[in-house]
Structure formats: structure tokens, C-alpha cells
Amino acid sequence: MGILERISEIEREISRTQKNKATEYHLGVLKAKLAKYRAQLMEPSKKSEKGEGFDVLKSGDARVALIGFPSVGKSTLLSTLTKTESECASYEFTTLTCIPGVIDYKGANIQLLDLPGIIEGASQGKGRGRQVIAVARTADLVLMMLDASKQDVQRDLLEKELESVGIRLNKPKPNIYFKVKKGGGIAFNSTCALTKIDEKMVQMILHEYKIFNAEVLFREDCTADELIDVISANRVYLPCLYVYNKIDQISIEEVDRVARKPNSIVVSCNLFLNLDYLLEVLWEYLALIRVYTKKPGQAPDFNDCLILRRGVTVEHVCHAIHRSLVGAFKYALVWGTSTKYSPQRVGLNHVMDDEDVIQVVKK
Numbered sequence: 001m002g003i004l005e006r007i008s009e010i011e012r013e014i015s016r017t018q019k020n021k022a023t024e025y026h027l028g029v030l031k032a033k034l035a036k037y038r039a040q041l042m043e044p045s046k047k048s049e050k051g052e053g054f055d056v057l058k059s060g061d062a063r064v065a066l067i068g069f070p071s072v073g074k075s076t077l078l079s080t081l082t083k084t085e086s087e088c089a090s091y092e093f094t095t096l097t098c099i100p101g102v103i104d105y106k107g108a109n110i111q112l113l114d115l116p117g118i119i120e121g122a123s124q125g126k127g128r129g130r131q132v133i134a135v136a137r138t139a140d141l142v143l144m145m146l147d148a149s150k151q152d153v154q155r156d157l158l159e160k161e162l163e164s165v166g167i168r169l170n171k172p173k174p175n176i177y178f179k180v181k182k183g184g185g186i187a188f189n190s191t192c193a194l195t196k197i198d199e200k201m202v203q204m205i206l207h208e209y210k211i212f213n214a215e216v217l218f219r220e221d222c223t224a225d226e227l228i229d230v231i232s233a234n235r236v237y238l239p240c241l242y243v244y245n246k247i248d249q250i251s252i253e254e255v256d257r258v259a260r261k262p263n264s265i266v267v268s269c270n271l272f273l274n275l276d277y278l279l280e281v282l283w284e285y286l287a288l289i290r291v292y293t294k295k296p297g298q299a300p301d302f303n304d305c306l307i308l309r310r311g312v313t314v315e316h317v318c319h320a321i322h323r324s325l326v327g328a329f330k331y332a333l334v335w336g337t338s339t340k341y342s343p344q345r346v347g348l349n350h351v352m353d354d355e356d357v358i359q360v361v362k363k
């Protein structure tokens with residue numbers, strides 16, 4: 001039996017099995033089996049499958065992958081937001097490879113990747129689905145483009161496709177500490193009450209992975225699926241922005257309804273509607289910040305900034321300026337919203353804000 005058949009057999013069995021106390025362990029083991037087969041499926045088996053035209057070099061400050069059904073307007077968006085032209089046409093599967101473009105926004109270079117459309121079954125190898133998904137895994141954000149004039153089935157289908165290959169959208173990593181050991185059996189602990197899983201199920205799932213010695217510590221009330229995610233270790237957790245295109249085709253009431261969905265924004269590439277707002281939201285989701293540097297006695301250079309991630313400290317900033325700077329660091333002066341006073345003397349642990357100005361004082 002091939003892997004695909006095994007997968008669909010397990011899926012059928014899961015959907016056939018009633019959820020209750022008596023079946024819950026059996027279901028847990030089935031889910032672990034399913035995760036194992038799916039992992040095998042996604043391993044790049046043949047060299048040719050890696051796909052010519054898909055190994056685009058990562059560049060710039062962040063990478064955004066455009067995922068969507070055929071003809072929703074992905075290439076139109078790339079051609080509108082970047083200097084790159086990607087062929088747009090009314091027929092499906094116009095784009096056949098990965099086309100990179102660069103969005104120049106607030107001093108940052110954001111790499112936008114146009115990709116072939118994907119359809120149901122993509123994760124199992126339909127169309128260029130697997131190559132597209134492999135690229136999505138390397139992104140900092142998934143921009144899921146949808147046709148606003150169509151029902152939301154596309155969104156559900158694509159989410160399922162990505163979910164089935166271990167891409168988790170807008171979800172935090174499960175807070176479970178997990179470490180395989182050489183001996184000592186399975187040490188299981190939790191720091192909170194567990195309502196969705198118990199020690200027996202944890203053991204059964206681990207045994208399914210042939211893990212007999214490990215330390216497992218639940219720091220939140222996680223499910224069996226979340227444990228499987230942690231064991232599988234090949235999951236990626238990405239922010240996802242749902243972009244509904246072609247709002248020129250629907251009523252204003254409908255636009256209003258769609259725009260209120262979580263993590264969603266509405267645009268029309270053809271009429272250039274709301275594209276500025278799209279960039280603003282994209283910036284927020286990528287959690288990028290600008291930090292300006294300044295030399296003593298001189299004004300900061302506002303034409304040149306460091307692009308960093310939200311949450312970075314002065315230490316990160318020093319590394320970004322020069323790798324030897326941390327060694328010579330005495331203190332820094334920071335002007336901006338991250339400090340109480342401007343300027344304020346801060347140490348290496350100080351967390352920076354967007355548009356802060358920093359002056360590093362050396363020993």
C-alpha cells in the first residue's frame with residue numbers, strides 16, 4: 001500500500017470513529033500515525049521534485065509567500081506592489097514558477113514571492129502544490145489571497161492543505177517542553193490541570209513514535225494534536241494575512257462583512273483599492289521596526305535605518321551595526337517611545353521600539 005492510500009485510510013478511520021472516552025486513546029494513536037505518514041510524504045523524495053524555478057534565494061528583511069487558488073490575482077498584486085512584472089491572465093495556472101519581487105516600504109526590502117495557484121490536494125502532489133508549500137515554509141508570513149466574490153470554501157481548503165503539511169497559521173507554538181533522553185523511561189509532568197490529554201495518552205503517542213525515554217512537561221492545557229506537533233518538530237508557525245481581492249465585484253455590504261473577519265483585509269488590485277492599507281498591515285504582521293543610529297554631536301541619519309524585529313534589544317542592535325560592538329559597549333543613549341526620558345541611558349537588555357534613535361557609547 002502506498003503512503004497516500006495509508007493516509008486516506010487513517011483519515012477515514014478517524015472520521016468513522018466516534019469521539020468518546022473509550023475511543024480517545026485509539027484516536028490519539030491514529031493521529032500520531034497520520035502525522036508520521038504526512039511527514040514522509042513531504043520529504044523531498046526525488047531531486048526533480050524540488051522543482052526547478054522554486055529555489056529562489058532569500059533576500060531582504062522579510063519574506064512573504066503569496067498562496068491562493070488559481071486566478072485570484074496573486075500575480076496582479078506582485079506586479080502592482082513591486083517593480084517585477086509577473087504574467088497575469090484570465091486563465092488558471094498562468095504562473096508556473098516562483099517569481100520574486102521586492103516591496104520597498106519604510107526603508108525595508110520585503111521579498112514578495114508570487115507562486116502558482118494551488119488547489120485541493122496540493123499537499124499530496126496535485127499541480128505544483130508541494131513545491132509551493134515548500135516555499136511557504138520558508139516564508140516569514142503567508143499572504144493568503146482569496147477571491148472576495150467566491151465563498152469561503154477556498155480559505156477552508158487552503159488552510160486544511162497547509163495544516164496537513166505542518167504549517168500552523170496564526171497560532172503560537174504549544175507550550176510543551178519535550179526532550180528525548182537516553183534512558184530513564186518517560187518523565188511526564190504538567191504545571192497546570194490537563195483536560196484534553198492524560199499521561200496514558202502521552203505514553204501511547206510517544207510509543208507510536210518509538211520514543212521510550214523522554215522528558216515531557218506541559219506548561220499549558222494542550223491537546224494530543226499539539227503534542228504530536230511538538231514531537232514532529234518540523235512544524236512551522238507563521239502569521240497569515242487573508243487578503244480578499246476583487247472587491248470591485250461585490251456589494252459594499254459584502255465588503256464590510258468580509259473586512260471584519262479576523263486577520264483579513266479587502267483590496268482590489270485592478271482598481272488599486274486599499275493597497276496602502278495592505279502594506280501597513282503587512283508591516284505590522286511582520287513585526288518589523290526601524291532603528292536609527294546617531295553619532296555623538298551629530299543629527300541622526302533618517303535616510304538610513306536598521307530594519308529589525310519587534311522585541312529586539314540594544315544587544316541585537318549592536319550586532320546589526322558591527323559584530324565587535326558588543327565587546328566595546330559601555331552604555332547607549334536612546335531617544336524614542338521605548339524610553340521614559342529622551343534620551344535615556346540604557347544597557348544591552350533594553351528593548352527597542354519602532355523609530356527609536358540610538359547612540360552607542362564605547363568603553
Ligand SMILES: Nc1nc2c(ncn2[C@@H]2O[C@H](COP(=O)(O)OP(=O)(O)OP(=O)(O)O)[C@@H](O)[C@H]2O)c(=O)[nH]1
Binds near residue numbers: 070076246249270
Ligand atoms: N475584477 C477584478 N479582477 C482582477 C483583480 N485583480 C486581478 N484580477 C484579474 O484576475 C485574473 C487573474 O489574475 P492573475 O494575477 O493572473 O491571478 P493569479 O492568482 O496570479 O493566477 P495564477 O497564476 O493562474 O494562479 C486576471 O484576469 C486579472 O485581471 C481585481 O482586483 N478585480
Ligand SMILES: [K+]
Binds near residue numbers: 070088092093095
Ligand atoms: K491567472
Ligand SMILES: [Mg+2]
Binds near residue numbers: 074075076087094095
Ligand atoms: Mg499568477
